Amino acid sequence: MASIFGHRFRVATFGESHGPVVGAVIDGCPAGLALDVDAIQAELDRRRPGQSALTSPRKEPDRVEVLSGVFEGTTLGTPILLLVRNVDARSADYAPQKDLWRPSHADFTYDAKYGVRDWRGGGRASARETVGRVLAGAVARQVLATAGVEIVAWVDRVADVEGHVDPENVSRAAVEAHPTRCPDAAAAEAMARCIEGARAAGDTVGGVVRCVARGVPVGLGEPVADKLEADLAKALLSLPAARGVEVGSGFAGTRLRGSQHNDPFVAVDGAVRTRTNHSGGIQGGISNGMPVVVGVGFKPVATIQQKQATVDREGQAAELEPGGRHDPCVLPRAVPIVEAMVALVLCDHWLLHRTSRLHSAD
């Protein structure tokens, strides 16, 4: 429901952008994980604004507090409360806009749905809500690591600037080497220029983040409603500014013929593999042991530093002044968030899969 993700590894996020806290409760985390809180903090640091000239100057120390579900460093199987305090909120920046609906933001729809809205910093619709997802995703990632799963996302395209990245080999180190989080160095530089150009124009740009999960066991996914790609799509399209999701060859693959697109099976050292991976590691909704590859399209940020026409709460024409502190491009910061969502889905299905057979294969 509303703010609860997942079937078995369930995550309830909470918090408004300028409220006292943001965070998440995980219900269904398996017992016995030696939880590395520093690793959770590290993910949070990757998501934090103010990391480079490319991102929002808002400064949030963003320290995670683990307040339940862990005893002497080990998960108990009970709910894990993960909490971060908001400390650098400047609500006054938003006061001029509280009775206006910012174009392509959620102001109008929240008002229309709920009849009330926390206008400070976008309230619940702020990207700050993703703190809770990153926290929970960092736990999921640790669960998955015990099964040998590794997740790496990167910025694959900014506006029309496209990188060339090999999902089989891309590493986090390569991703983190540049503030754009594009591991293709030449493309990264071009992307940075593109973002700077947009910022200079008081404008914003979008693009595509791709993510690979390597080492995913065969058998994850619950056809037909909860196919692995279906749950990945849901998780990823629930991210702010996400407008499209694709798996494997995605939309490009729809231009191929079947004879080009099919992935022939081969036996490699006794294991079944496919020669190509147009399927993106998922066939019939179930992981096939190849790298799981997904892409997410993010629209350009809606907050621009230009005047815009809009209407106010009374339906009168009005003009919106620029303001607030915002990224000209969300892509670099979206990288750890996309990884978090992929981790949540894979962890959930990793647990669910244990119930698929009469005699558990684990």
Added chain:
Amino acid sequence: MASIFGHRFRVATFGESHGPVVGAVIDGCPAGLALDVDAIQAELDRRRPGQSALTSPRKEPDRVEVLSGVFEGTTLGTPILLLVRNVDARSADYAPQKDLWRPSHADFTYDAKYGVRDWRGGGRASARETVGRVLAGAVARQVLATAGVEIVAWVDRVADVEGHVDPENVSRAAVEAHPTRCPDAAAAEAMARCIEGARAAGDTVGGVVRCVARGVPVGLGEPVADKLEADLAKALLSLPAARGVEVGSGFAGTRLRGSQHNDPFVAVDGAVRTRTNHSGGIQGGISNGMPVVVGVGFKPVATIQQKQATVDREGQAAELEPGGRHDPCVLPRAVPIVEAMVALVLCDHWLLHRTSRLHSAD
């Protein structure tokens, strides 16, 4: 879970391709709907194979039986069982393949997950499973019609042949006018030639189906986990052969700048509208009253009429002979199925939205 869609308007589909039946149970359909069974049958007829030279020659009379939940023509609020008998199954066609894994099919992953597989006609992984979705979607569509919602999908692209269709005005009549279900007549003809070319080569093609829902009330969608676009993406990526989903401007929109992409609000006759609709009718996960527009990319059909390399259940290299009766392109038949999935999601959220406020707005 596995085969159950939805939060409140819940649909459990069942059935294997060559088993005795396929269908669905709807749990949570509101009471008081004068159910039009002929309209359900009409949707089933649209989905049926054998409608034109472009689709599979498999002939299924496909008669819906409504076996519970309706009394004197009106829904009772109790579960509705919708059932179709399978009658033209030729299981023997598949016998030669029962110990081989067909490339880019679900044979290997089902075997790997469950340890057992109904190899006849793809079993549960067959597109025949979508009969249950179309049945339930036809009921959802009737529910939504009482609220003034109209849903139209069409084939927007086949391989590289693209139509030009206006979501604001496209009609079902225009869609049904050509066997390709592309309402752009010139493109439709080119698509038909493209499909025939693939068939002649023993090959297959993919493409994109788009769908618009007009008249969607403002306020549908449950942020942040169950955003309207997130649930649409999940529903659509759970379809066989679907590899990507986009909403509104989608991936194309990720190439624009914010100043180009934002949808300015305007007041029209007292109602709030947006001048453009790059948002595809959804902002912050909630419908804004504009047409909801989604696109789904379908890969080329995996069953081709060519020899293919694969491995068998013992992991030995093998060769797969062509066979079975299959569409060279699923797009035309996917149109009613995409509409069904969109209807299921909108109907679910239409009901859920009634619980958003202390005092129901309805």
Added chain:
Amino acid sequence: MASIFGHRFRVATFGESHGPVVGAVIDGCPAGLALDVDAIQAELDRRRPGQSALTSPRKEPDRVEVLSGVFEGTTLGTPILLLVRNVDARSADYAPQKDLWRPSHADFTYDAKYGVRDWRGGGRASARETVGRVLAGAVARQVLATAGVEIVAWVDRVADVEGHVDPENVSRAAVEAHPTRCPDAAAAEAMARCIEGARAAGDTVGGVVRCVARGVPVGLGEPVADKLEADLAKALLSLPAARGVEVGSGFAGTRLRGSQHNDPFVAVDGAVRTRTNHSGGIQGGISNGMPVVVGVGFKPVATIQQKQATVDREGQAAELEPGGRHDPCVLPRAVPIVEAMVALVLCDHWLLHRTSRLHSAD
């Protein structure tokens, strides 16, 4: 939701008493079970009316049809559709009552909730709905049997006539030996006389069914919301005419002191056991390896063969004439139904428990 039971082993029942069918779909049954359809039929036969002079004379051949989810006798992990056709419905019997609300039946509340009601034979509120539960429960029972779980219920009390039965040793054979399904022979005879006395007076009686599950593995149950006893209570109180549930020592145990009630742990052949079993096999919401024991109180059947005062749909005072074919006591037929519900809950938790730890214990 409404008609769907369970978390992972999910059961959607459907059907009205005088509609064409009743039955269930199971979503989440593990793959690999050699399904014994005769054993399902046997449970259905135990539930059937017309078995003895003590039960309703309505005759339903009640043949189960397994229509999906099974291939060559083995469960596929896909949804299992279980269906029974209704053949001996005499709807005309109910016509005189269609505009009256029968006291302590669901006529008024269904009308009030849904605005429409299938008045034929109680419609969805009929005990005939439990056919679907018995079908699904029979599958759950077979799943559990592979883990060594055995479930036996019996009639423990009819009105004031109480049996003395030892949950550790009671067998199905002993239960089935008498039409009352009370394995205490002397009590069984007294119960039969009590039921006959009620029938002769045009009246009805209630009582208590108890159920034991032996061989339940340690560790089933999900605290704190989905404790094993909580889910058992929900399942059992969802039965028609059920008015109370207790686990272990139940209400009688609330009269003891802690020093009398506590179950001391003892080690028996290396296994941890408790010397007494006031806990009824569940501590802190989790099974402890001792027999799980529950009791369900059923009110006297609401349909009596006497005139009753009521009101009609217009709220006018009216008189209800006796009629219809009904059991003077539901207890004997409730025995297989209670077993089915216990099986559903245990099977669900047996699967869920596999996800409790990082490294599955199975």
Added chain:
Amino acid sequence: MASIFGHRFRVATFGESHGPVVGAVIDGCPAGLALDVDAIQAELDRRRPGQSALTSPRKEPDRVEVLSGVFEGTTLGTPILLLVRNVDARSADYAPQKDLWRPSHADFTYDAKYGVRDWRGGGRASARETVGRVLAGAVARQVLATAGVEIVAWVDRVADVEGHVDPENVSRAAVEAHPTRCPDAAAAEAMARCIEGARAAGDTVGGVVRCVARGVPVGLGEPVADKLEADLAKALLSLPAARGVEVGSGFAGTRLRGSQHNDPFVAVDGAVRTRTNHSGGIQGGISNGMPVVVGVGFKPVATIQQKQATVDREGQAAELEPGGRHDPCVLPRAVPIVEAMVALVLCDHWLLHRTSRLHSAD
């Protein structure tokens, strides 16, 4: 799942007894409620230990913090985080018991299920977990109050001492007038003596709490799986030490004949009522507008001030010394907790009911 209650008004509780916090997140609270935080605090105060000589001397200031989901005093429709800090935990008291399994506690089963356990104060299995339920229940109660629903629970029996209380008229003031929370003054005195007698003997007692909800609208409850009494039973049997639940006439009613037990309908000022209320306000799983009445049996507290035989984690026989700070009887403090659980269930179904009909009745 595990720690999440409810269908639409969903509550995830978190926290261990001696961890830093306990509390709850509510997902699905409707927007537009003017939240009275003092009223939440008042419920917390009623639950708190140390209120009288009859309860545990543990002192917890227990101050609620509302950390999300509320803006300028009004609920936003977004998740509400309710948190209480633990401050008077004396974990050292429990150290001697960390390798022993206390009889009729959850030590053994948590160890068996999860392989790890927070032994400090019972960890997650402590009654301190109910703080989160009381917090969320206090919000649900405020939601329901806008619909005219009033909920009152009381201690109805302690061991063999029974009160005589009329559910139609009992008031909170009468309940709060005596530390036992039995509104029958004479019985209250006898109960207090009974509890004191148990304490003097180093022993404990159990009993029954009853609860009435008046003003419940007609139509709440979702047959057949989520009948109102089924969800009430689940909620109440998920409480620590609860061993039985009954609705309306409950187990006593199972001794009556149908002609005595049926509730005749009568029209009173145009409204449909029943002359008696053996049904406890629920028929066919749906509220009928009469007072909803439930009873919960609580076993005697497992922690007694006497030596007890047990085994340790190695399965060796051991002796448990008395210790810790515990109530000799949980009943008085269970009163606000039972009310909270009833409020959660009714609020959930109040929202769900809005989706029952095509045209909402609200």
